[in-house]
Amino acid sequence: MQIEAAQQDMAAAHVRGAPGVLVSGLVWLIAGGVWTQQGVATGFTALFVGGILIFPASLLISRLVFRAPKASPGNPLERLALESTFVLFAGLFLAWCFLRVAPELAFPAMAVAIGVRYFVFRTVYGNAIYWVLGGALAIVGGLAAIQIVTLPVNTALIVGAVEVCLSVVIFLLGKKAAAAN
Template identity: 40%
Template sequence: MLDIPFKDLQKDMRDAYVGGGTGVLASSIVWFVSGIVAIYATKEMSILTFFLGGMLIYPLGMVSTKLFNRTGKHQKNNPLAFLAFESTIILFIGLFMAYAIFQIEKQWFFPVMLMIIGARYLVFQSIYGMKIYWLLGLLLTASGIICLISNQPFQIGGIAGGVVEVIFGGLIIQLDRKSNQS
């Protein structure tokens, strides 16, 4: 068992990955582009863009992390890395569920994904020790519910995800930088 205090493990993750903010910003780009593709192409192309773009989030986040002079590497023995990985497995299961739902009702893909990603971000509070992730998760989940209940056009869910994540990505980076200045 590790004798490292939990808060130190969280700080290690924050320091390595700019509090996860660069990943949130990279994800916002995927949401925006997918929403825009939905306007000018088909729903299927939008989902393909979302899936393929989603595979670029981690590499884009890592490149962005380097711009903040961070390593993008946590301590090898940090068990929070496993939690981050496990939450990614949940994301892939959710993506499969959202696509299955898309086969039944096309309009529901982005609202369901907003709720899934929102739920995943709730776990990030434990990984990074930043309560802002609870707010991000709840806001994305609420956005999905609102899009679903109000039957918004397909692209609105993608654009909503982009708006929420670009704002929170910036806030998370600011909070991380501020905490490192203290």
């Protein structure tokens, strides 16, 4: 399978990744709300539990709402997307460690890890918007970690808002590309 065909197959199977970005954004928004109301540790627990649900929920949305087909068997980009999950595990471990010794760094560390992972989705879906998304989240996480800029709300709320907004952009760009073909 050629790379372009594999990317088109993944884009069709996962609605260009828009449902996953949307669900992730909603999880971050919920975690940010929990953080605001109940503290950083409880907010992080909400992010962890919600994070487990992102892939199954986005797959359900792709299949039920958008009637997306399954990816072709043997599509190598499916494996790449799965392998990039190890970046999340590393970020989760670091964030959990920060939670114990420097709680203010837990969410920024996770934001950077999520941002870095999104760079891989440029290749998975063949869409440079994932570089924009990954860069935005890494910058938000980095700024929150080094505290040079005082953010107007907690990091989780900003990450969630960026993801929700860009999920709409990804979806609309996909519709525009489909209409052009």
